[in-house]
Amino acid sequence: MKVLQKFSVRKYGIVTCVLLCLGAIIGGHTYVTAQGTTPSPPKAQSLIQDGNFQQFEPWTFINRGDASSFASLIKTNQGNAMRLVVHVNTPYASWNAQLRQSFRLVGGQPVTISYQARSWNGNEVNLVLQDANGPDYTEYFNKTEFVEGSSWNTYTYTFTPQIDNPTTLIAFNMASETGTIWLANVQVVTGSLTPTTPVAGATATLPPIAQPTAAPTPTPETQPTATPTPAPTTTGLPPAIDSSWKMSFDDEFSDSDVNWGTWQNGGQNWGSGGNGEQQEYLAGECSEANGTLQLQAENKSANGKRYSSCMVNTLGTFQQTYGYFEFRGKIPQGQGLWPAFWLYNSALSGAPEIDVMENLGNNTSTYYATYHSNSGQQQQTYNGVNLANGYHTYGVKWTPDAITFYLDNVAVRTVTSNIYQGPMFLLINLAVGGNWPGSPNASTSFPSTFNVDYVRVYAMP
Numbered sequence: 001m002k003v004l005q006k007f008s009v010r011k012y013g014i015v016t017c018v019l020l021c022l023g024a025i026i027g028g029h030t031y032v033t034a035q036g037t038t039p040s041p042p043k044a045q046s047l048i049q050d051g052n053f054q055q056f057e058p059w060t061f062i063n064r065g066d067a068s069s070f071a072s073l074i075k076t077n078q079g080n081a082m083r084l085v086v087h088v089n090t091p092y093a094s095w096n097a098q099l100r101q102s103f104r105l106v107g108g109q110p111v112t113i114s115y116q117a118r119s120w121n122g123n124e125v126n127l128v129l130q131d132a133n134g135p136d137y138t139e140y141f142n143k144t145e146f147v148e149g150s151s152w153n154t155y156t157y158t159f160t161p162q163i164d165n166p167t168t169l170i171a172f173n174m175a176s177e178t179g180t181i182w183l184a185n186v187q188v189v190t191g192s193l194t195p196t197t198p199v200a201g202a203t204a205t206l207p208p209i210a211q212p213t214a215a216p217t218p219t220p221e222t223q224p225t226a227t228p229t230p231a232p233t234t235t236g237l238p239p240a241i242d243s244s245w246k247m248s249f250d251d252e253f254s255d256s257d258v259n260w261g262t263w264q265n266g267g268q269n270w271g272s273g274g275n276g277e278q279q280e281y282l283a284g285e286c287s288e289a290n291g292t293l294q295l296q297a298e299n300k301s302a303n304g305k306r307y308s309s310c311m312v313n314t315l316g317t318f319q320q321t322y323g324y325f326e327f328r329g330k331i332p333q334g335q336g337l338w339p340a341f342w343l344y345n346s347a348l349s350g351a352p353e354i355d356v357m358e359n360l361g362n363n364t365s366t367y368y369a370t371y372h373s374n375s376g377q378q379q380q381t382y383n384g385v386n387l388a389n390g391y392h393t394y395g396v397k398w399t400p401d402a403i404t405f406y407l408d409n410v411a412v413r414t415v416t417s418n419i420y421q422g423p424m425f426l427l428i429n430l431a432v433g434g435n436w437p438g439s440p441n442a443s444t445s446f447p448s449t450f451n452v453d454y455v456r457v458y459a460m461p
């Protein structure tokens with residue numbers, strides 16, 4: 001029943017993901033690509049601060065989506081770029097997220113505006129310069145671009161304002177619909193543009209979707225040093241599949257930081273509505289150390305939510321139809337904790353959803369494997385060893401005819417009805433509180449950490 005509630009609110013809204021679209025359809029103004037001609041000096045006078053997002057403080061970020069939508073803005077590890085991730089259930093208006101700052105607009109001489117953006121599923125970016133004060137909020141400049149494609153696009157405009165206004169607002173109104181937008185190198189100058197500092201990876205395309213690779217070469221696993229020491233990581237093919245299945249995704253979490261080129265921070269909190277979850281997902285609660293992804297829940301409020309925690313997902317960077325999906329992790333123990341590894345349909349409709357592992361921290365000897373199809377959920381629980389005492393492997397084999405769940409390479413359950421036939425992406429999170437697990441109490445220790453040794457995915461032959 002309670003999971004059914006979760007099912008009913010785990011929807012993002014409809015989006016059409018047109019992946020790997022290339023090129024931009026631009027017209028009516030000066031436009032060059034990131035690979036195009038770079039304007040030459042003389043050095044210009046910059047009118048705004050932190051156009052390359054090194055500090056961010058001058059900027060204000062506003063999420064205008066409805067309560068069931070969310071937006072997050074994080075600094076990427078690909079140069080000085082901001083990545084805006086927006087999921088919209090009920091669009092507020094033509095935009096759902098805004099990035100803005102105030103600056104002094106100098107009148108009577110040409111002002112050049114330039115920025116770089118990309119959005120591989122396509123989304124609108126509306127750039128406005130206007131008087132920050134009412135009653136009229138006079139607009140000096142207003143231009144909307146449909147940003148699409150995995151390469152950086154550079155948009156450049158020139159106009160001559162007729163007024164000198166020390167309280168002018170520059171605002172990027174973004175996200176007419178669900179999707180991801182990257183923004184970089186914002187310049188508002190008098191005179192000529194400063195040559196744009198290239199964004200690292202600016203000419204590289206985003207990670208391909210479900211790219212099959214050769215069979216994995218088993219490599220020695222870096223072991224987490226946290227106690228208790230996990231059993232040695234298995235390498236090679238899981239017994240559920242044979243060598244005709246090829247690895248399509250692999251993160252061993254052996255870097256010094258989360259690979260933010262693959263994973264996105266956050267997701268919907270499912271705070272309002274049926275779930276009543278109490279956490280805010282923050283990138284700062286996600287880290288990598290000792291060969292593991294560490295999702296940390298803290299007794300620290302953030303953005304109006306009672307607790308801070310971590311969720312990562314691959315929406316827009318990795319999705320796959322069918323396959324064997326496996327992760328190895330150690331769940332935390334504690335009232336109110338709710339770790340999960342799951343798959344969600346890339347269309348972001350309410351279902352289907354495959355919950356490979358869900359656990360409620362007040363009973364870590366039971367976990368839940370659930371298939372939410374379009375005609376309802378089929379949940380099953382498994383009792384056994386205390387799963388919080390060590391690392392365990394949780395997998396699901398999904399074929400056109402069946403979905404089979406595995407615990408430590410042993411099949412525990414198979415579903416054969418209403419099998420989904422479309423692409424799904426990966427999510428790992430540590431929820432805190434809510435109607436199903438209940439709230440943490442004095443016995444819950446914080447911070448608590450959900451450790452994940454690896455995520456590996458194989459594609460069907």
Ligand SMILES: [Ca+2]
Binds near residue numbers: 222291292454
């Ligand atoms: Ca690892």
